[in-house]
Structures are given as C-alpha cells and as structure tokens.
Amino acid sequence: xxxxxxxxxxxxxxxxxxxxxxxxxxxxxxxxxxxxxxxxxxxxxxxxxxxxxxxxxxxxxxxxxxxxxxxxxxxxxxxxxxxxxxxxxxxxxxxxxxxxxxxxxxxxxxxxxxxxxxxxxxxxxxxxxxxxxxxxxxxxxxxxxxxxxxxxxxxxxxxxxxxxxxxxxxxxxxxxxxxxxxxxxxxxxxxxxxxxxxxxxxxxxxxxxxxxxxxxxxxxxxxxxxxxxxxxxxxxxxxxxxxxxxxxxxxxxxxxxxxxxxxxxxxxxxxxxxxxxxxxxxxxxxxxxxxxxxxxxxxxxxxxxxxxxxxxxxxxxxxxxxxxxxxxxxxxxxxxxxxxxxxxxxxxxxxxxxxxxxxxxxxxxxxxxxxxxxxxxxxxxxxxxxxxxxxxxxxxxxxxxxxxxxxxxxxxxxxxxxxxxxxxxxxxxxxxxxxxxxxxxxxxxxxxxxxxxxxxxxxxxxxxxxxxxxxxxxxxxxxxxxxxxxxxxxxxxxxxxxxxxxxxxxxxxxxxxxxxxxxxxxxxxxxxxxxxxxxxxxxxxxxxxxxxxxxxxxxxxxxxxxxxxxxxxxxxxxxxxxxxxxxxxxxxxxxxxxxxxxxxxxxxxxxxxxxxxxxxxxxxxxxxxxxxxxxxxxxxxxxxxxxxxxxxxxxxxxxxxxxxxxxxxxxxxxx
Ligand code: NAP
Ligand code: SF4
Numbered sequence: 001x002x003x004x005x006x007x008x009x010x011x012x013x014x015x016x017x018x019x020x021x022x023x024x025x026x027x028x029x030x031x032x033x034x035x036x037x038x039x040x041x042x043x044x045x046x047x048x049x050x051x052x053x054x055x056x057x058x059x060x061x062x063x064x065x066x067x068x069x070x071x072x073x074x075x076x077x078x079x080x081x082x083x084x085x086x087x088x089x090x091x092x093x094x095x096x097x098x099x100x101x102x103x104x105x106x107x108x109x110x111x112x113x114x115x116x117x118x119x120x121x122x123x124x125x126x127x128x129x130x131x132x133x134x135x136x137x138x139x140x141x142x143x144x145x146x147x148x149x150x151x152x153x154x155x156x157x158x159x160x161x162x163x164x165x166x167x168x169x170x171x172x173x174x175x176x177x178x179x180x181x182x183x184x185x186x187x188x189x190x191x192x193x194x195x196x197x198x199x200x201x202x203x204x205x206x207x208x209x210x211x212x213x214x215x216x217x218x219x220x221x222x223x224x225x226x227x228x229x230x231x232x233x234x235x236x237x238x239x240x241x242x243x244x245x246x247x248x249x250x251x252x253x254x255x256x257x258x259x260x261x262x263x264x265x266x267x268x269x270x271x272x273x274x275x276x277x278x279x280x281x282x283x284x285x286x287x288x289x290x291x292x293x294x295x296x297x298x299x300x301x302x303x304x305x306x307x308x309x310x311x312x313x314x315x316x317x318x319x320x321x322x323x324x325x326x327x328x329x330x331x332x333x334x335x336x337x338x339x340x341x342x343x344x345x346x347x348x349x350x351x352x353x354x355x356x357x358x359x360x361x362x363x364x365x366x367x368x369x370x371x372x373x374x375x376x377x378x379x380x381x382x383x384x385x386x387x388x389x390x391x392x393x394x395x396x397x398x399x400x401x402x403x404x405x406x407x408x409x410x411x412x413x414x415x416x417x418x419x420x421x422x423x424x425x426x427x428x429x430x431x432x433x434x435x436x437x438x439x440x441x442x443x444x445x446x447x448x449x450x451x452x453x454x455x456x457x458x459x460x461x462x463x464x465x466x467x468x469x470x471x472x473x474x475x476x477x478x479x480x481x482x483x484x485x486x487x488x489x490x491x492x493x494x495x496x497x498x499x500x501x502x503x504x505x506x507x508x509x510x511x512x513x514x515x516x517x518x519x520x521x522x523x524x525x526x527x528x529x530x531x532x533x534x535x536x537x538x539x540x541x542x543x544x545x546x547x548x549x550x551x552x553x554x555x556x557x558x559x560x561x562x563x564x565x566x567x568x569x570x571x572x573x574x575x576x577x578x579x580x581x582x583x584x585x586x587x588x589x590x591x592x593x594x595x596x597x598x599x600x601x602x603x604x605x606x607x608x609x610x611x612x613x614x615x616x617x618x619x620x621x622x623x624x625x626x627x628x629x630x631x632x633x634x635x636x637x638x639x640x641x642x643x644x645x646x647x648x649x650x651x652x653x654x655x656x657x658x659x660x661x662x663x664x665x666x667x668x669x670x671x
C-alpha cells in the first residue's frame with residue numbers, strides 16, 4: 001500500500017486515530033467574524049469530513065491576560081461550554097476527533113496586561129510584560145488544569161499544552177527569558193518545573209482516557225535557548241509527568257531563522273524532531289514544512305516521528321487525508337508556504353484564509369451547489385484567475401472552454417515559480433492542470449480570441465481573465481538594449497550581466513534581486529539552509545544556532561524606488577524580513593527617494609536630494625508594476641457583448657494570486 005505508514009491507525013490514551021495525519025493548531029481569528037462558533041464548527045468539521053486523523057484547535061488561553069490579542073480566545077468558565085459543544089458535536093457528526101489547544105501567549109500577548117516569567121519585553125510586542133509572582137505561577141498551573149477539565153466537559157478528545165514557539169511556557173524553559181530566582185527559575189530543573197507541573201496537574205484533573213499532548217520546542221532557534229541534550233532530557237520528563245503524545249514546535253516567533261516560510265526546505269526540521277523521538281517511548285508528532293504526503297510518509301517511515309502535523313496544508317485542502325486514502329494525491333491542493341492569506345493576515349489583525357483555497361475560514365459562505373442551469377462559458381486567459389474560475393465553474397456542472405494565448409497555462413505563476421523559495425508554485429500549477437482535466441474543461445492553447453470569435457460561438461457567459469502586462473515607465477532611454485523586463489529575466493529569456501540596477505521595489509523587484517544574487521538550493525536542501533541561516537545540530541549548541549555562512553556572489557545589485565519610505569514595506573509581514581535579510585547578506589544596495597533621469601550607454605542616471613548620479617551597470621531591470629491587459633474587454637464593450645472581468649485584467653494594481661483566485665472562485669460559485 002502506498003503511504004502505508006501515513007494511513008496506519010494508532011491507538012493512544014483510549015483514542016483510536018484512523019491515520020497519522022494531524023491538523024496542527026493554528027490561530028485563524030475566525031472568532032472575530034460574525035457567527036464565530038458556527039464558522040469554527042464549519043471550519044473544523046469540513047476538515048473532519050476530509051478524514052484527517054486528529055484536529056487541534058487554535059490556542060485557547062487559560063486566563064484572559066494570556067490571549068493572543070484583544071478579543072482573543074480563552075476558556076476559563078462553564079458558561080463558555082455551550083459554544084464549544086457546538087464545535088465538538090459537529091466534529092463528532094463528521095466522524096472526527098478534536099483536541100483543544102491551551103496556549104498562554106505570555107510576553108507575546110498583544111494586551112497591556114501581559115505577563116511572563118520575567119519582565120523582559122519581546123521585540124515583536126509593544127507591550128512589556130509584568131513578571132508573575134510565585135503564587136501566581138502556582139495558580140496558573142491550576143488554571144491550565146481547569147481549562148483542560150472544561151475541555152473534557154465540552155466533549156473534546158483531549159488537550160494540547162502549548163510549550164513552544166516562544167509563548168509563556170517556552171519563556172519559562174529558556175534561560176534568556178527566565179531570570180527568576182524562585183523554584184521556577186535558575187537551574188535547568190527549576191526552569192522546566194512550570195511545564196512539568198502543568199502536565200501533572202492536567203493529567204490528575206482529566207483522568208487517564210483523555211489525550212494529553214505536550215508541544216515541546218524541538219529547537220528554540222534563539223541565542224541562549226535549550227541545547228539538544230536538554231531538549232531530549234526535558235522530553236523524557238514530560239513523558240514521565242503524564243503526557244500521552246509529544247508534538248514538536250520549531251523556533252520562536254522572534255527567531256531570526258525562518259521556520260515555516262517557503263524559504264525553508266520541506267522537512268527541514270526532521271533532525272530536531274528525531275532528537276525528541278529518540279528520547280521518549282510515547283508517540284511524537286513532526287511539524288513545520290510538511291506539505292505533501294510523500295514528505296509526511298518519509299518522516300514516519302524513517303522513524304523520526306509517529307505522526308505528522310499539518311496546519312496550513314489543511315487550510316489549503318481539507319480533503320488532504322481522504323485524497324491520500326483514495327490514492328488521489330495529485331488532486332491535493334498543496335500549501336505553497338506563501339503565508340500570504342494565513343499568517344500575514346493574522347499578523348495584521350485580519351482573519352486567516354488561504355491563497356490557494358479561498359473557502360478556508362469562509363465555509364459557511366461557500367455552500368457546494370450544483371448549477372441550476374448548466375451554461376456554456378468562455379474563459380479567456382489561463383492564469384491563476386482564469387484557471388481557478390474554470391475549475392470551480394465546471395465543478396458545478398457548467399461547460400467551460402478556457403482560451404490561452406500562450407502555449408502553456410499559468411500566466412504570472414510561471415514567473416513566480418522561478419524566484420528562489422517559490423518552487424512550491426509548481427504544485428499549484430500541477431493542481432490546476434489535474435483539476436482542469438478532471439472536470440473536463442476544454443483548453444484551447446495558442447489561441448488569441450477576439451470579440452467576433454466569442455460572438456460566433458454564442459457562449460452563455462464570457463469571463464475575461466486576460467491578466468496584465470508589465471508597466472513600461474516613461475524614462476528617457478527605456479528602450480536601450482541594457483534594459484530588461486522582469487518577466488524576461490525570471491523566465492530566463494534574457495541573460496543578465498554582473499552589475500544590475502533594479503527599478504521598482506515591490507514584491508517582484510525583491511524577487512528579481514533574490515533571483516540574481518541568492519542561492520536557490522537554500523530553500524531546497526536542508527544542509528544549505530542550515531549553513532545559510534546558522535542552524536546547528538550539535539548536541540551542545542544553545543538554541544540550535546551557529547554562525548551562518550553567507551552564499552558568495554560576484555554579482556552586484558542595486559535596487560531603486562521613487563518613494564522616500566523604507567524599501568519592502570509592502571512585503572508580507574512573515575516573509576518580507578526573510579527577503580530583506582537575504583539581500584542584506586548579499587550586499588544589495590537599496591536607494592529610495594530617487595527620480596530617474598535616463599538610461600544610456602553610461603548606465604542609469606538618477607537624482608536624489610537634488611544631486612545627479614550615474615550608475616554604470618550592465619543591465620537595468622524594470623520591476624515597475626503592471627497594467628491591466630484589457631484589449632479584449634474593450635472589444636467586447638464596443639460590440640456591446642456582456643462579460644465578467646477578473647484578476648489582473650480587472651485591477652492590476654497590487655495584483656496578486658490571492659485576490660485573483662478569491663475573485664474567480666466567488667464568481668464561479670454564483671454564476
Ligand atoms: P508593485 O508592488 O506595484 O511594485 C511596483 C514598483 O514599481 C513599486 O516599487 C513602485 O515604486 C514602482 N513603480 C510603479 N510605477 C512606476 C513608474 N511609472 N515608474 C517607475 N517606477 C514605478 O508591483 P510588483 O512588484 O510588480 O508586484 C505585483 C504584485 O505581486 C504585488 O502587489 C504583490 O502582491 C505580488 N507579489 C508579492 C510578492 C511578495 O510579497 N513576496 C512577490 C512577488 C509578487 P515607486 O513608484 O516608489 O518607485
Ligand atoms: Fe499555505 Fe499560502 Fe494557503 Fe497559507 S495562504 S495555507 S501558506 S497556501
């Protein structure tokens with residue numbers, strides 16, 4: 001049997017798990033929308049229907065000051081149980097099992113009342129924490145146990161005690177954040193006492209047939225964090241304290257090493273997980289950058305873990321586990337680790353959804369409905385918007401013809417996948433290909449259609465998804481042979497010299513700079529990644545860190561932007577810092593507040609603060625945004641033929657695949 005490890009059942013603490021796939025806990029902020037419990041129930045039960053073996057909720061704090069942010073989730077009273085029963089009963093009906101995660105955010109809590117072992121502010125929080133008194137620590141241990149008991153009454157199958165990612169418990173275990181001199185600080189034994197007391201108190205309160213999972217920080221990635229030897233010893237003590245399963249977390253939110261972005265190779269953290277697994281006899285869950293069944297199967301088969309946790313991959317495809325069971329893995333809508341619609345939205349106080357699956361978190365807005373009348377629909381443009389529309393409309397019974405002017409489908413996605421760390425876009429293209437074929441979409445490549453052609457075929461609906469064209473700025477000399485367009489560079493159609501000026505510093509300007517100076521293998525190969533980011537697997541290295549080794553490049557790259565603000569402000573919150581750090585290491589210069597004067601044999605002429613400069617470079621790459629390709633739309637308007645317009649053709653400004661796929665899907669379910 002393919003995926004025999006992934007599909008094998010597991011009995012633990014009285015619970016029979018049908019497979020080894022776990023939906024990891026994820027903060028979604030769904031609770032901030034209207035009808036929050038109905039939405040949460042729909043969100044989780046959709047994943048249960050998709051046959052994932054176990055679901056972990058987003059974190060609920062045991063006390064109000066431990067919430068992630070204002071209005072965040074906590075569970076500390078019986079009055080809240082009805083809402084939770086709505087969730088657990090829906091999951092039960094869908095045949096799933098759900099565990100409540102207890103997470104006290106400690107000094108990461110974005111609330112003025114936040115608390116921590118010591119009064120040391122996190123660099124990622126504006127609020128300084130107050131140090132807990134010894135009595136408060138003991139009370140907090142009881143609060144964890146009380147929340148676990150409430151979770152049991154609400155019908156959850158267990159609890160997960162969140163001890164990683166730099167939240168409160170992790171702040172106790174690491175010396176850098178724990179400067180206490182009472183029984184909870186100082187020595188290693190004292191620092192790990194808080195979590196061990198919590199595990200023991202929870203176990204005592206819930207009895208033996210209730211799953212108690214402890215999420216350990218398998219590698220802190222913080223200076224002064226635990227060593228591998230200490231983590232292994234701590235894992236043994238967690239088992240002895242009464243945990244049934246150990247889940248693994250990687251790094252802290254304030255670590256300067258990426259942990260889950262696409263810049264991290266798949267399965268990069270297996271060595272840290274294996275260290276925990278070798279220390280204990282209870283099942284261990286692997287997590288972080290596990291997004292395909294093959295990677296998941298390999299991790300279990302290699303003996304590094306017993307189960308795999310996938311949070312974002314289950315946002316991307318709720319049917320992940322079911323598709324593995326059915327042998328339909330090529331139909332999995334793979335998480336591309338972009339973070340754009342999930343973490344970046346959470347970090348900017350919005351609700352999570354998924355770039356490749358806009359239904360995620362919005363299940364109640366997308367009932368699955370067969371179309372009342374099957375229509376003949378023409379879609380013009382085979383980029384992200386056109387393909388997403390074609391799949392969703394044909395799934396509802398419409399007959400769709402997809403026209404594409406180029407020889408291949410994909411549009412801008414074919415460029416996106418070329419940037420270092422964006423290899424995962426290949427999975428999205430594979431998914432689109434497979435689903436277009438599955439739903440019988442007729443594809444006409446190399447076909448540039450006109451309004452007359454569309455009129456002649458008498459379609460019921462026309463959807464224009466003709467995308468964008470790169471903007472050509474009005475700079476004197478812009479047609480000089482030194483000047484290249486970003487699409488020519490990323491596609492490899494044009495070669496690039498040893499010194500380069502990049503005009504425009506949006507997402508694509510950064511991607512092009514990364515493409516020109518950084519090593520692609522850093523996001524594909526764990527050893528290269530460890531070297532580049534200074535990750536150490538030595539037994540004694542504190543926090544799992546060592547000195548990084550920079551990739552050497554002889555190419556000199558200069559980035560320019562007209563706005564006077566710092567570069568990269570529009571990049572994703574969870575990924576922009578990674579790109580900026582990589583480019584800094586590669587000595588890419590960043591100049592803002594410029595006016596372009598012209599381009600000639602000498603190079604780029606520009607003015608800054610009233611002073612003219614000339615930069616001698618081999619090439620100047622235009623990354624100056626896009627404009628909508630509306631030629632066909634204008635023809636249709638002139639011919640008074642009705643049409644819908646989506647994606648970049650609708651608005652090019654800040655076009656991204658997230659908006660394109662969302663708009664396409666919403667149109668398709670309503671047409
Ligand atoms: P963009 O974000 O709109 O950036 C275009 C850049 O060109 C800006 O820096 C702008 O800054 C400059 N510009 C605009 N008009 C200009 C003109 N007439 N002359 C000279 N410079 C001009 O567009 P993009 O970089 O092409 O990215 C498109 C979309 O793809 C983005 O919105 C993003 O969502 C998505 N994307 C995101 C990422 C990521 O987050 N990592 C990566 C790739 C793509 P100044 O006017 O200040 O010079
Ligand atoms: Fe994965 Fe991107 Fe979807 Fe987040 S938005 S779940 S990272 S594909």
